Amino acid sequence: MLADFVQTVFAALSIGSMYALVAVGVTLVYSATRIINFAQGEFVMLGGMIMVSLYGEGGWPLWAAVPVTLLLTAALAALLGLVAYRPGRQGALISVLIITIGASMAISGSAFHVWDGDVHRFPAFSGDAPIKFLGAALAPQTLWIFGAAVLCIGALFLFLHHSLWGKAMRACAIDRTAAALMGIPVGPTVLASFVLAGLLGSIAGIVITPLTMVDYSGGMLLAIKGFSAAMLGGMGNVAGAVLGSVVFAVLEAFAATYLSSTVKELITFVVIILVLMFLPNGLLGGRQQRGLAQEDTLE
Amino acid sequence: MCASCSTLCTEPAPMPRRDRNLWFGLCALVLVAPWLLGGGYFINTSNFVAIYALPAIGLCLLVGYCGQLSISHAAFFALGAYASGILSARQGLNPWLALLLAQVLAAVVAVFIGWVVLRLRGHYLAIATLSFTIIIEVLIKELGSLTGGLQGLSGIPRLSLGGWPIASDTALHYLLWTVTLGVLWFALNLAHSRMGRAYRAIKEGDAATALLGVDVSRHKIEVFVLSSLFASLGGSLYAHFVTFVSPAAGSVMFAIDIILVLAFGGFDRLWGAMLGVLALTYLNEYAVTFADYKRVAFGVALVVIMSFFPTGLLAGLVAAGQRLWRKGA
Numbered sequence: 001m002l003a004d005f006v007q008t009v010f011a012a013l014s015i016g017s018m019y020a021l022v023a024v025g026v027t028l029v030y031s032a033t034r035i036i037n038f039a040q041g042e043f044v045m046l047g048g049m050i051m052v053s054l055y056g057e058g059g060w061p062l063w064a065a066v067p068v069t070l071l072l073t074a075a076l077a078a079l080l081g082l083v084a085y086r087p088g089r090q091g092a093l094i095s096v097l098i099i100t101i102g103a104s105m106a107i108s109g110s111a112f113h114v115w116d117g118d119v120h121r122f123p124a125f126s127g128d129a130p131i132k133f134l135g136a137a138l139a140p141q142t143l144w145i146f147g148a149a150v151l152c153i154g155a156l157f158l159f160l161h162h163s164l165w166g167k168a169m170r171a172c173a174i175d176r177t178a179a180a181l182m183g184i185p186v187g188p189t190v191l192a193s194f195v196l197a198g199l200l201g202s203i204a205g206i207v208i209t210p211l212t213m214v215d216y217s218g219g220m221l222l223a224i225k226g227f228s229a230a231m232l233g234g235m236g237n238v239a240g241a242v243l244g245s246v247v248f249a250v251l252e253a254f255a256a257t258y259l260s261s262t263v264k265e266l267i268t269f270v271v272i273i274l275v276l277m278f279l280p281n282g283l284l285g286g287r288q289q290r291g292l293a294q295e296d297t298l299e
Numbered sequence: 300m301c302a303s304c305s306t307l308c309t310e311p312a313p314m315p316r317r318d319r320n321l322w323f324g325l326c327a328l329v330l331v332a333p334w335l336l337g338g339g340y341f342i343n344t345s346n347f348v349a350i351y352a353l354p355a356i357g358l359c360l361l362v363g364y365c366g367q368l369s370i371s372h373a374a375f376f377a378l379g380a381y382a383s384g385i386l387s388a389r390q391g392l393n394p395w396l397a398l399l400l401a402q403v404l405a406a407v408v409a410v411f412i413g414w415v416v417l418r419l420r421g422h423y424l425a426i427a428t429l430s431f432t433i434i435i436e437v438l439i440k441e442l443g444s445l446t447g448g449l450q451g452l453s454g455i456p457r458l459s460l461g462g463w464p465i466a467s468d469t470a471l472h473y474l475l476w477t478v479t480l481g482v483l484w485f486a487l488n489l490a491h492s493r494m495g496r497a498y499r500a501i502k503e504g505d506a507a508t509a510l511l512g513v514d515v516s517r518h519k520i521e522v523f524v525l526s527s528l529f530a531s532l533g534g535s536l537y538a539h540f541v542t543f544v545s546p547a548a549g550s551v552m553f554a555i556d557i558i559l560v561l562a563f564g565g566f567d568r569l570w571g572a573m574l575g576v577l578a579l580t581y582l583n584e585y586a587v588t589f590a591d592y593k594r595v596a597f598g599v600a601l602v603v604i605m606s607f608f609p610t611g612l613l614a615g616l617v618a619a620g621q622r623l624w625r626k627g628a
Contacts (some may be wrong), residue, residue, distance in 0.1 A: 098411075098605045105598030109595035
């Protein structure tokens, strides 16, 4: 009994860390641009796939493979930012949404041609020998995943609140016009949010692939789960994104252990619809302005 | 539905002459198509055009006219297809009755889902409807004893007329296109009726429309249900036409395909949607070598079209052409 419980907590830990990395990326881009980036999950897929080629099959050392992987995905994220976000675009919520869906299809389709349709993985960073704990087995990679999530999100938090660039990003999120009037270069700041989101996704892909494996088509579903988590916590709020991810991960892990994997898949999406109905601003979003999405149009 | 019927009847819908002429032109084309296309493969593909036109017309009304982006049309298509298939193949119901009951079921589900999600707007509506599509997709795959799971549901009987199953491509051609032309006529009328005007007002802004005395949430649910019904009707016809349904009918990919049709033809153009369906269905059928690259090509097409023609490719080109023409004259 206890072993089952502890095992489930471990599962929740690794899923939750991955969702958190994706959800924080979604929230960053949303704050800066009011764009929900359907392609966010593709960065996770790419992070995993590029590592498969460099580290798994190419035999590169970790210290060389990781930076190159991050660099490549960051470049792609910047490109996506340039395509999806254009300051002058009027009232184009639907078209931007479709652009990111299209980008997601284009990236995953290209990945199919660059690699193939198979499922891949590469060896875990500290071996596969499980650590026994209260009768449950903890894969050492789980610690890497958790560590990476805590470190990255912690660093991001410090960056947003204690650096000039971070403050500029937050200013842009609050009011882009006012930020521009204060002399903040809005364009580069928006681009930076895409790059940061790409990096977070890529890091998630790098640490999670040894556990969950990766194939070309998994990105879209991951993106949907990521921003569902972000929305659960309250869109545009880093702490909320983390909280939402934890809630989702715990729900999914316990549903998978104690109910069935079908229920696990359903639970996420039923929760999304319920949250949207009753708490449209999310758990941490406050209730003052019902029916969010007042920003139907981009400025 | 009664309230909306009375609105429709008391307000004679002045469908523009151009739309009416185009519609009669399409009727004539459908009538002679079996001779023109010489039966066989071409006609078969044209039957798929008629079927896929139904969800596209529905989505066009919802997105283009009413401004509510829904990613749930594949789910309703699958709902119609599976309900029709299960009722006729597993329960042995008459296919016509199965088709009718499937629409009733889809309508009930659409009213409920519409009531739940239509208070949301923009991204939130898109994600809520997308969640619904994923729920349906998972259910289809997991409820194997009912739906046949990943193998799909086969052995669905064809529709029959006076004891004779409608099986030949030509007979199916007339049946399917009669339905599609009827739905198109209805949609064209609706678009120019009092309700159609209300939908366009809602697209421009909820608050202002409500201020004019239009019951915004009722109209939204109305158009959502209608639009979902068109999709489920398409699904039911698909089931009895192909006699087989697979989970692909309810997949997110198919939902995106329907959106792509509108991105190609124009979001607020019913005729554009028809052309979009025609182009993409034939493209899918005949460019077999292209199938490998479909995901990349469609993805890139979506990005490029939406970047340069946010109202849709054909609609954007027509508008650009008109500007040039006026400048020349």
